[in-house]
Amino acid sequence: MDKTRIRLREPRDLIAYVPYRLGFHPERSVVLLGLTPNAAGRGEAGLIARADLAHLAHPDAGPAVAATIADAMRRDGARDVAAVVYTNLPHPERADDLELGAALATVEAALDWVHVDPWVVGPDGWGHLDCGCCPPGGRPLAELEASAAAAALVLEGLAAAPRRADLGVFRLPDGPGRRAAARAAAAERARGRSAATASRGAPRVRGAAFGVPGARPARDQGPLRRWRREGAALWDATAATMTGRPGTSPPSPPAEALGRLLAYLADRQVRDAVVARTIAGDHRPVTAYLDTAAVVAAYDAARAPEPGVFAAAVALGTAVAETAPDGAGAPALGLLAFLAWWRSDGARADVLARQALAEEPGHHLAELVVRALDAAAPPPWYEPRQAGRAAAGARAERASGNVAGHQRTDGGP
Numbered sequence: 382m383d384k385t386r387i388r389l390r391e392p393r394d395l396i397a398y399v400p401y402r403l404g405f406h407p408e409r410s411v412v413l414l415g416l417t418p419n420a421a422g423r424g425e426a427g428l429i430a431r432a433d434l435a436h437l438a439h440p441d442a443g444p445a446v447a448a449t450i451a452d453a454m455r456r457d458g459a460r461d462v463a464a465v466v467y468t469n470l471p472h473p474e475r476a477d478d479l480e481l482g483a484a485l486a487t488v489e490a491a492l493d494w495v496h497v498d499p500w501v502v503g504p505d506g507w508g509h510l511d512c513g514c515c516p517p518g519g520r521p522l523a524e525l526e527a528s529a530a531a532a533a534l535v536l537e538g539l540a541a542a543p544r545r546a547d548l549g550v551f552r553l554p555d556g557p558g559r560r561a562a563a564r565a566a567a568a569e570r571a572r573g574r575s576a577a578t579a580s581r582g583a584p585r586v587r588g589a590a591f592g593v594p595g596a597r598p599a600r601d602q603g604p605l606r607r608w609r610r611e612g613a614a615l616w617d618a619t620a621a622t623m624t625g626r627p628g629t630s631p632p633s634p635p636a637e638a639l640g641r642l643l644a645y646l647a648d649r650q651v652r653d654a655v656v657a658r659t660i661a662g663d664h665r666p667v668t669a670y671l672d673t674a675a676v677v678a679a680y681d682a683a684r685a686p687e688p689g690v691f692a693a694a695v696a697l698g699t700a701v702a703e704t705a706p707d708g709a710g711a712p713a714l715g716l717l718a719f720l721a722w723w724r725s726d727g728a729r730a731d732v733l734a735r736q737a738l739a740e741e742p743g744h745h746l747a748e749l750v751v752r753a754l755d756a757a758a759p760p761p762w763y764e765p766r767q768a769g770r771a772a773a774g775a776r777a778e779r780a781s782g783n784v785a786g787h788q789r790t791d792g793g794p
Contacts, residue, residue, distance in 0.1 A: 404541060404542060405544060432450065434484040464485075464499040472505055552704075562636040562704040576605045580602045616697070651667075653670070658690075662690045698717045715744050731754055738751070
């Protein structure tokens with residue numbers, strides 16, 4: 382994981398940091414950021430959680446959501462909690478926003494062990510929610526964009542999407558490239574079906590399907606194995622082109638390759654091999670993971686994401702999804718959802734998984750991601766202290782909130 386530390390020296394640094402930490406600019410939300418003391422005694426940003434004002438203001442659901450976040454903050458060791466409210470109302474209208482008031486009351490009740498002194502970001506500026514020291518309407522929003530923290534985050538290559546929904550994948554405009562990708566996908570799917578048919582057959586020995594020693598399939602499995610190895614090799618070759626030089630964008634892969642990869646990712650064994658190679662973070666080829674035992678070993682190794690490997694896989698998976706025919710992108714979207722969950726990016730994982738399920742109801746990998754979020758299951762590479770954060774993140778995300786990843790920073794407001 383990225384160990385870059387960014388100092389938050391003043392309030393505008395902390396507020397500017399929030400969208401980059403979440404990955405998007407919140408709308409009508411409360412964002413809570415736990416501050417824990419580090420070894421030097423300084424405040425360090427820990428758990429970050431976002432929930433919709435509407436959910437926190439709900440008389441039944443609100444207290445449960447707030448209690449979940451507060452419990453996670455306490456278990457994470459937070460000694461203080463910074464609160465930032467995002468509203469679409471200008472300053473003169475906020476006093477009449479009953480939803481905002483109810484949401485903050487719910488948060489304050491849940492965080493009864495700290496003093497909640499919320500900041501607010503609105504269309505006309507930012508400042509303290511209830512403070513006479515700020516100018517009417519707040520301070521200019523441009524101050525957030527020009528803060529030292531925002532500049533440092535941009536230099537690190539981070540970006541914040543305008544809205545949560547923008548965390549998903551959007552199709553490229555229809556054109557020759559997408560049509561070529563669609564033709565290549567259809568042709569590769571046909572090849573895969575032919576290989577599967579050629580390799581299909583009853584076992585030679587009664588009970589062979591249950592592991593009778595010496596039993597072999599009635600037909601040669603070579604055609605299907607070769608087809609899968611071709612797909613694994615194509616992924617490796619194309620992913621190798623997805624890392625550009627510093628300051629440059631990688632070249633776009635050929636449309637035909639993207640279409641073929643869409644067909645290969647629909648094969649569970651190829652897709653699992655791609656996932657395993659990505660989470661393993663090593664330099665073995667995807668073909669090395671065309672084996673169930675290798676996939677299980679990669680998952681059980683529980684390694685933290687290796688940035689370069691993940692960046693290439695996400696870039697390629699996104700390119701495949703962008704060129705997929707409408708309604709046929711689930712193989713790539715499901716892959717991207719799982720990789721987002723493994724990176725502890727709960728909001729992105731949820732958006733992508735739901736995109737995949739909208740295009741292919743019942744898509745296995747997307748359903749696994751949704752179930753992991755529902756069950757508050759963290760990626761297995763988290764250490765025990767971090768696991769509490771990921772679990773709370775999943776629970777808050779299911780309540781239309783978000784708990785982001787765990788990049789650490791020094792300092793405080």
